[in-house]
Amino acid sequence: MRLVSQPSGSVDCAILTEGSASQSHEDRHWTALQAAKMARRNGGVIILLQSAELYSGLEGLSRTLRKEWPETRTFAWTIPAGAAAQVVGAVQQGYADGAISVSGALLSAEAGVTIAPPSSVPKAKPSVWLITGGARGVTAACGIELARAAGGTILLAGRSAETPWPADLLPTDDLKTLRGLLVERSRQTAQRVTPAEIDRTARNLLAGAEIRETLEAIRETGASAAYIPLDAGDCDVVADVLRSAQQRFGAITGWVHGAGVLADKLAMDKTESELRRVFSPKVGGLMNILAAIDPVQLRHIAFFSSAAAFFGNKGQADYAMANALLASAGRSLAQSLPDARVKVFHWGPWAGGMVDSTLAGHFEAQGIPLIPVDEGARIFACELLGGARDQIELVVGEAWATS
Numbered sequence: 530m531r532l533v534s535q536p537s538g539s540v541d542c543a544i545l546t547e548g549s550a551s552q553s554h555e556d557r558h559w560t561a562l563q564a565a566k567m568a569r570r571n572g573g574v575i576i577l578l579q580s581a582e583l584y585s586g587l588e589g590l591s592r593t594l595r596k597e598w599p600e601t602r603t604f605a606w607t608i609p610a611g612a613a614a615q616v617v618g619a620v621q622q623g624y625a626d627g628a629i630s631v632s633g634a635l636l637s638a639e640a641g642v643t644i645a646p647p648s649s650v651p652k653a654k655p656s657v658w659l660i661t662g663g664a665r666g667v668t669a670a671c672g673i674e675l676a677r678a679a680g681g682t683i684l685l686a687g688r689s690a691e692t693p694w695p696a697d698l699l700p701t702d703d704l705k706t707l708r709g710l711l712v713e714r715s716r717q718t719a720q721r722v723t724p725a726e727i728d729r730t731a732r733n734l735l736a737g738a739e740i741r742e743t744l745e746a747i748r749e750t751g752a753s754a755a756y757i758p759l760d761a762g763d764c765d766v767v768a769d770v771l772r773s774a775q776q777r778f779g780a781i782t783g784w785v786h787g788a789g790v791l792a793d794k795l796a797m798d799k800t801e802s803e804l805r806r807v808f809s810p811k812v813g814g815l816m817n818i819l820a821a822i823d824p825v826q827l828r829h830i831a832f833f834s835s836a837a838a839f840f841g842n843k844g845q846a847d848y849a850m851a852n853a854l855l856a857s858a859g860r861s862l863a864q865s866l867p868d869a870r871v872k873v874f875h876w877g878p879w880a881g882g883m884v885d886s887t888l889a890g891h892f893e894a895q896g897i898p899l900i901p902v903d904e905g906a907r908i909f910a911c912e913l914l915g916g917a918r919d920q921i922e923l924v925v926g927e928a929w930a931t932s
């Protein structure tokens with residue numbers, strides 16, 4: 530991303546052109562954020578140009594920056610490949626002539642779609658599904674609903690190990706209680722364990738238990754289920770693991786991409802490593818999985834994005850970009866794979882998953898209702914299996930835009 534134009538005059542305007550296809554998504558988007566920060570110092574309008582030929586998340590960045598920097602008007606324009614010089618020239622000329630001013634349409638709440646929970650979910654033919662991030666969090670609930678409606682084989686992928694529960698520990702799903710039990714056990718056995726080790730052990734145990742619960746819930750629907758430990762951001766591991774999974778279970782024909790992490794911080798303070806951490810499961814995962822399986826075999830594709838990509842959200846420039854990039858990939862795949870039903874869910878906050886009690890309180894204070902887990906899961910399955918084919922992007926949730 531380069532700052533290519535900054536005419537001085539009554540309105541300053543910085544036009545930032547996107548980097549080239551040879552750069553990684555992480556590099557392009559980190560450079561975009563840095564360039565926007567530089568441009569902000571000069572005030573005025575910032576226009577981010579993204580190429581229609583690349584998967585890009587600059588819309589998510591511009592919408593977030595509008596919330597973080599209300600005094601700086603920021604826009605993302607999608608332009609045909611190779612058209613940057615022309616667009617820059619036209620804007621410069623327009624400013625020089627006084628013929629144009631950049632106003633652009635701001636998204637309003639009406640741009641979103643709030644979906645009522647369906648009463649029934651359509652049935653689908655059994656197939657082999659890959660659900661990245663599907664063993665835990667809200668994607669797990671969606672996987673169970675999908676299994677109920679579609680059956681087949683559900684492959685859940687995540688980084689956590691299926692750590693067994695020790696026979697000498699009482700079962701609990703509460704982190705604080707489990708830490709207490711582990712401290713007590715280390716006292717009894719006179720083991721010296723640090724608080725960090727206790728916390729890590731407790732989290733690993735809870736992750737293992739959650740994975741087993743999801744597998745069991747899927748099997749109870751009559752579908753088959755398996756857990757495949759993998760880091761979606763690791764290209765070699767994804768290629769190896771999916772090759773052997775497909776040899777064992779058959780070609781993957783349905784893919785739900787729900788893996789994601791947060792590293793919230795205001796754009797001015799965001800570090801490159803935080804952006805890379807957020808991009809790794811979502812964007813790295815997207816590219817690694819598309820490279821590891823033949824996309825032509827896919828009949829259903831669902832990407833879990835966030836309302837933050839659609840409306841922007843303070844502290845989530847990286848997350849909004851990664852999710853907006855998923856949406857741009859979804860739009861592109863819907864065109865190139867006419868046999869596939871592609872859905873990008875821009876979820877509002879759920880009452881579960883990464884929304885812990887602190888975040889839930891924050892949303893409550895803003896009057897933003899949380900999506901009940903069972904309702905969200907039904908909306909997901911209903912839209913993916915039976916929703917209108919030409920409606921690729923869905924915003925699910927209420928009142929986000931006003932926050």
Ligand SMILES: NC(=O)c1ccc[n+]([C@@H]2O[C@H](COP(=O)([O-])OP(=O)(O)OC[C@H]3O[C@@H](n4cnc5c(N)ncnc54)[C@H](OP(=O)(O)O)[C@@H]3O)[C@@H](O)[C@H]2O)c1
Nearest residue numbers: 662665666667687688689761787788789810878879882883
């Ligand atoms: N909950 C919400 O309110 C909300 C709102 C908008 C969008 N979303 C999106 O919905 C998805 C699920 O969110 P959630 O709330 O359920 O979050 P969560 O509880 O934190 O779960 C995230 C899931 O992603 C997996 N994961 C993370 N990094 C991974 C990696 N590198 N490779 C493979 N798996 C990875 C995690 O498993 P491991 O830790 O075992 O790897 C876990 O299963 C995310 O994409 C999120 O952005 C959620």
